[in-house]
Amino acid sequence: MSVATKQAARELQEHPSAPLLRMERIPHVWCPSCGIGTVVKCYATALERSGVDLDKVSVVSGIGCSGRVAGYMKLDAFHATHGRAIPFATGLKLGRPELLVTVISGDGDLVGIGGNHFIHAARRNMDILVILINNFIYGMTGGQNAPTTPISAKSSTMPFGNFEEPFSLPHLAASSGAPYVARWTCLHIRRLTWAIEEAIQRKGFRFIEVIAPCPTLYSRLNKLGTGLGEMRFYHDNAEIKHGCDTKELDIGFHEKIICGKFVDEERPSFLERMDSHYREVLGDKFVPMGPDGGMIHE
């Protein structure tokens, strides 16, 4: 370490995102070179830069490695049941519409057990931002097959290689109606941060998939080397194609990963449609829920 770096390290007494993290819970549960921490950093940076009132931000996670994200965020944070982060978040948003409600969870949680909620929230254009960390595997339970595991990749329940077709998540989100759809990898720190920042400013169902390494299980079972090696792989094999047809976003085993922003359209969100619809059909009789929500105050 150079003298200048040492000096900077001394001055940097705390992590730059510390105000948004529950520092008393660090060290976290994630493995060395796991990609989830990077997503946390990008999320925290995007929230800070966005200028939103952090007191009005809720984060909801489900179960699994990525399901632990909510537990480290110094926000109103909810660690819900497996697969149910999206409906839980839906309740928060509809109960108090002024909140910025975000969901951060994994592929198994959000599109495996929670797949039904994912497509319906996208269909309704529910006013939530969903960041899905895709590591192609069930990490916390020991490397079982996921609905995202690429064909031929090994998992502990597909020891001879996966033969089930995986979901292409941006395609699933876009074809279910999501007006904002993007995919990045953990290597694309700045672009991912920008995407989250941009998605915060959008409305309706916003979906960002983040491809992340699981060095302990996915990489080990598939002999992909270290976490650093995975980052190098992303560097060499991630191709940025904004606006790419979402039909072309399949991910093969250890093959090219197409990243970018694929959908960014203006479409009325669930709350906007509900409001305009009731105004139209009920006129003066319509009493909208206030931004402060449905709580009856004394």
Add this chain to the structure above:
Amino acid sequence: MKADPAGVLTGAHFLDGDFACGEGAMAAGCRFVAGYPITPSTEVVERISRRFPTMGGTFIQMEDELASMAAVVGGSWTGSKTMTVTSGPGFSLMMENIGLAAMMETPCVVVNVQRGGPSTGLPTMVGQADVMQARWGSHGDYEVIAMSPQSPQEAFDLTIDAFNLAERYRVPVMFMMDECVGHMTEKVVIPEADEIEVVPRQLTKKSPEEYFPYDLNGGQLPEFARAGDGYRFHTTGLTHDEKGYPVMSVECQEACVRRLVEKIRDNADDIVRFEEEGIDGADVVVVAYGITARVARMAIEVARNEGIKVGFMRLIVLWPFPEKRIRELAGKVKAFVVPEINYGQMVLEVERCAAGKAAAWLVPHGGGNVHDPETIVETIMKAAK
């Protein structure tokens, strides 16, 4: 506080139990409902979805019952009073998130208009076979409150009570209607808003710096902060400490579970509700709830005409069970007779509390209609011998 007049449809109405339950919820201040259609409960949310847009409430029809229950738990964390409505199969699907509500100590009301089971069973016909599920349905140890109305009027009144108890004890309340009460139409009188007492969500008065979501402050119940008020709290379905942080230890588990259980058990006297009639000097006491309580009354009349000394105890709150009262009565009467539209559920509690001092006779019924009063009379006769 008094009810918000926006949700109170004051007047005398001719309503079925489902509609009356919906009116009770709105009068109680419920402003967020998530549900999924299922017979014979759907009229509750049909009523609510028609009236909510005029009072600042939001109803959403979710994609399934798992989502409905999760949304109700999430919604409650905004301070809104929340409810979902279902019947047997949907109730089964809600169980995991009912456990989440219990663990996070989230006030909410779950209405189950019971039909015949198991499985798809008898979708349009009555049952009372979910009362044990209401108590034990989600995995792990926890306590809930469950109640069962006998009429549309009581469906209205008790729904308000259910919301109030949910707030007071920060617990999911199971509102165990049955198809008969749900679909029976009778006179329902809805009072003026200022005659309806409702328990509002009590928000903590602490500053965010001194607030912990599960700090008990020497009491049995934590203080509530809602999402969006700057408290930046954390809550989880994992075993947690006073900060709401996961702690995987035997000690923390013991403290967590014991309190979830004791906050209800220790306050059973405040929560338990039942009605008695003709108990003094009775040889036999009939214990019934919901629609079966109304059928039992007819049987009691017949038995009394035959000269049998029969008392009547109607359970209004099923859980916590009126343990103390059954123990007292067991020392005085010969037997309890428990008619219920199932193959023996609440009778097990009666038998447990009677502890061999009085017999407990079940009058079972597989479901689909109510008991023939004659079957109850016959059992009363046998029990009186």
